[in-house]
Each structure stands twice: as C-alpha cells, then as structure tokens.
Amino acid sequence: NAGVTQTPKFQVLKTGQSMTLQCAQDMNHNSMYWYRQDPGMGLRLIYYSASEGTTDKGEVPNGYNVSRLNKREFSLRLESAAPSQTSVYFCASSEALQGRYEQYFGPGTRLTVT
C-alpha cells in the first residue's frame, strides 16, 4: 500500500531554474494538496484540488503553479525558482468519509535554491 508518493526526494536548483514536483496517491481520494514547511512557520498550504479538474489557491500560492493531471496525480511547478522557495514540500490527499476529513501525507521533497 503506497499511499502518497512524491518525486524527487531531494533537489538543488539555481535561481531562475524551473522544475516540477510530482505527487501521486493510490487511495482514490478526490482532494489533494501541496504544502510547504519552513522552520518556525509550520506547514502552509500552497494550492489544493478539491476534485479532478479543479484547483484553488491556498495561503502562499505566489511563484507556483499546479496541475491536477487526473484523479491520482497532482503536480507543483516552480517556473523561476527563488531562494525564498527553499523549503520542504509535502503533498497530501484526503477524502470525506462519514464526516471525517483525514489527510494523508507523502514523504516530502527537500528543495534548495541557490
């Protein structure tokens, strides 16, 4: 049971480079999320997708774009990386079951922008 998977695990970029972080879930969940985690800031929502074909901005969307490719996959793209985007990025998914909105997280991608 893979749950939520993310690739790559680590990445180093130079300022101005672009990259896409990949996320996939095998739990047939409708909702998927991208968070970033920074020391002292907690986890902050970047974008989310309530269902296939829809995406919405979260708390810190600037500098990012997302694509909900299908029900399983939700990617995060940095078009022109900046040092302020150095962070750990987590993907999560959830499904509303009998009033429970439990989120499941992937292992994270550690991104450094130099």
Next chain:
Amino acid sequence: KQEVTQIPAALSVPEGENLVLNCSFTDSAIYNLQWFRQDPGKGLTSLLLIQSSQREQTSGRLNASLDKSSGRSTLYIAASQPGDSATYLCALKGGGNKLTFGTGTQLKVEL
C-alpha cells in the same frame, strides 16, 4: 482567521513518564482536529482524528481530547518510550478544504 498554538515548543522527559501535549485554537467552528507525528527528515504520520462531535479518541498509549468551547485539544501519551521522540503537530479543519497547522512540539524521551 484560525490560529493554532502548541506549547511548549520543546519537551524532554525521562522514559516511562506520562505526558500531555497541548494545542490551542482561536475559532471553534471546526470539522475535525488531527494529531500528527513527524520524525526528523520524514513526512507526517496521522495519529488520531477527532471529529467535531466527539470529545476524545484513543489509539494504544495515545489519547486525544477536544474541548471546542475552550479552544483546546490535548494529546496524552502514556508510559513514554524513546521511540516516541518526534515532533507532534496538531491541525484543524474548518470551513473550506484545508488544514491549519500548529508549529509543533518537539518531544525527546530520554533513557
């Protein structure tokens, strides 16, 4: 805007001690509260979820309570072990489709 606070930020206890981690929130209009564990360099593992209509949930040595009227949740860990050392995060789901996280309590259980 929901604000979630976890105090203390760090805690060190001897093995075998019972302990309580605290989570406070400002908006009681929540659907559920979720407790997570995060090991260094790893992702988040869901420990317990308490729905708005519930008062507590238990899993093994863990017990989480929810008091919406006072804006508080506690995570009780019985008979702590070195393997319990990790950062514990609480997160609330309110209206909309996202969780609001606290900044966590870093727990160290010493031999």
